[in-house]
Amino acid sequence: MKVxxxxxxxxxxxxxxxxxDLEEPIVAQEQAGLFGGTVxxxxxxxxxxxxxxxxxxxxxxxxxxxxxxxxx
Numbered sequence: 001m002k003v004x005x006x007x008x009x010x011x012x013x014x015x016x017x018x019x020x021d022l023e024e025p026i027v028a029q030e031q032a033g034l035f036g037g038t039v040x041x042x043x044x045x046x047x048x049x050x051x052x053x054x055x056x057x058x059x060x061x062x063x064x065x066x067x068x069x070x071x072x
Contacts, residue, residue, distance in 0.1 A: 006059035044070015
């Protein structure tokens with residue numbers, strides 16, 4: 001699914017899923033560099049993000065895969 005990752009002026013990372021009209025803060029991330037691992041959204045969703053080059057600027061739209069919907 002397409003997901004837009006951005007950082008607010010307060011430094012908070014969030015993910016927006018246009019198909020679901022869903023925007024949630026990112027509350028945990030597997031990798032310090034964000035990309036190439038998983039992130040957990042405030043609603044419980046766990047998304048796998050693709051590998052990206054170091055220094056990738058935000059906002060960016062990526063093809064992510066949902067691993068969990070928070071109901072487990």
